[in-house]
Amino acid sequence: MSETKKTDEAKTDAAPVATDEREVLLKVEGLKKHFPIRKGVLQRQVGAVKAVDGIDFEVRKGETLGVVGESGCGKSTMGRVITRLQDPTGGSIHFEGQDITRLSTAGMRPLRRDIQMIFQDPYGSLNPRHTIGSIVSAPFRLQGVEPEGGVKKEVQRLLELVGLSPEHYNRYPHEFSGGQRQRIGIARALALKPKLVVADEPVSALDVSIQAQVVNLMDDLQSELGLTYVIIAHDLSVVRHVSDRIAVMYLGKIVELSDRTSLYEAPMHPYTKALMSAVPVPDPKRRGAKSERILLKGDVPSPISPPSGCRFHTRCWKATEICRTTEPALVELKPGQQVACHHPENFEDQAPQDTVLLTVAKEAAELVADEVLAESAATSAALKAEAASEETPASADAEDDRQESTDK
């Protein structure tokens, strides 16, 4: 990770190019996971919770992809489906070029060495009746791997690697604090030298001071072992710190997928903007700047019957008719920044002909400070003028894509 961070610092624009060159480790296309709702004596399916509803992304070797979103947006389900802990309803997952979407349990087993998971709850994910030694050595037992120098020695080495003492080998999970348990979970995940580690909220159950220890540990292990991470978290500050690229999810869809710097400096999707403005900043001087905050109206709609068109239109202050009727596709508007929105922020409007706000949008806009609205209108106007003067290939592509999505 530190490697990419250095390139990031060197040149912001160079980062996406550098990552593009890297080999794709995991490729996800149109991934869906629906949980059926059954009712009645015959247990007929009456509906489905569309937890993940068609998402596409790639993870490249050695990078960290952060996935953020509110609770219920499907980010954890996504993590469980890409590791095949749950079966996808649709779409495909390719790992190192191999299609693993429909592999059987037995077929997945050899791949389990390469794909590992770190779980959120360090209390629930360790068997209380097993010693640390037997927990961390389980992957060796299950995979029939005999490490050099014996299992015990290897486990003790792993414990040392994650900052625990080798003497902890014969202790039980209850003897450890939350942070130490999370380290045990990490040691277990790393036992077989995986290529991809999916971490679902790895630090959210920990205190800040311990959280920083675990974040640093994961960072060190990545540069030491060349790991690739998919880190799922709801804490945008943590995600900013650890990720190279970030996917923002809303109601089972990715609404924005972008490299870190662009996302945090110039978010394009209104939802991303609102989400980031809501994070409290540990600086009392910023309190006067409260007007920057965008309060969202109401709650996230139900994933059983998600809103038509753009799923965010019921809470968006920029929503127009097209947002209600047409679902925006996730398109690359700027190099390294994919957005699914008809009226993105910090960029040229993708549907300029549609200017009449929906009634809900007018209500939502009341919660947004005038400064924010004025500023965003000014930037998009400026960008529009700029685009008109020099028709760049990127925006031409985007234009085509938009046409396509409107045609649909």
Added chain:
Amino acid sequence: MTELSKTGAAVGEPTSSPESAPDAFLAVRDLKVHFPTDDGLVKSVDGLSFQVEKGKTLCIVGESGSGKSVTSLAIMGLHRLGARGKNVQMSGEIWLGGKELVNADPDEVRRLRGREMAMIFQDPLSAMHPYYTIGNQIVEAYRVHHDVNKKTARKRAIEMLDRVGIPEPDKRVDGYPHEFSGGMRQRAMIAMALVNNPELLIADEPTTALDVTVQAQILDLIRDLQKEFGSAVVLITHDLGVVAEIADDVLVMYGGRCVERGSVDDVFERPQHPYTWGLLGSMPRIDRETSDRLIPVKGQPPSLINVPSGCAFHPRCPYADIPKGDVTRTVRPELQPVGSGHFSACHLSPEDRTRIWTEEIAPKL
């Protein structure tokens, strides 16, 4: 300690509104809450003093197990209830609007609870009764303290639900807790807490279980309601972002004791305790590109049964060896004034602290 408490009055010195005189509404003096267990005496809170004025917000921060929640439960008098009540040793003083609560008759505390002081809990799902409608629970809270009929109380409940921003309150009043989303449930609990216009509101991690967007809504709501009702607010959190957002004064707890106390500007701009530095350094920040690595506090939080001798923080403190001799290991530091209304319990000399903060810590944040 009494000496300190007196000077402590300055802590609450109005930072924003000059018209409110420092008439400490809630004053806690040398509060100790100990729980005898089979493994030994758990000193959850061990000599804590602070005060809060009406219209002001005090944030208590610290790691899990530092005694934050125990303090709030002690103020509410909830430690003495039921079977747990037999198993707690409390001493010190808690003054609420001129009444002392630690040694007060439980019946008297019960009359104050809900009416003068109310509490918002972290997890609204387990704090509410799943079997009764939201409306019923608010009505009950109101009728305990007000001699009114059900109809009036129900009207009041709907009014409160409307005030905290629940849509269609006249319909939602008959909903059950499980039918509400997390944010709505937290709003309902705030409505329940505020139905009697309490003068002291204690919120124990009110937004920890919520998403950031909902958290922003709830913090706004608490702030607005405080302005409207002029109540004193004690907010317990581990998130320094929330503190910076809402606090007037901050109290940093470590191992059951206060290690630093001061106005929000003092604690964020001129923190005087290595533990506060550690907290600030270990937070990833969204508003700026952080340096490559976070600066965590090394080690684990202390056990409250065997609190380290001397300064409880010394095993984790990178500067424990700077003061001469083994003073950090043998002598427990007391809170000392380090500025107007700013206190810190640390053996480092003021010069060392200023040097370390300005040269070593601040540039890395």
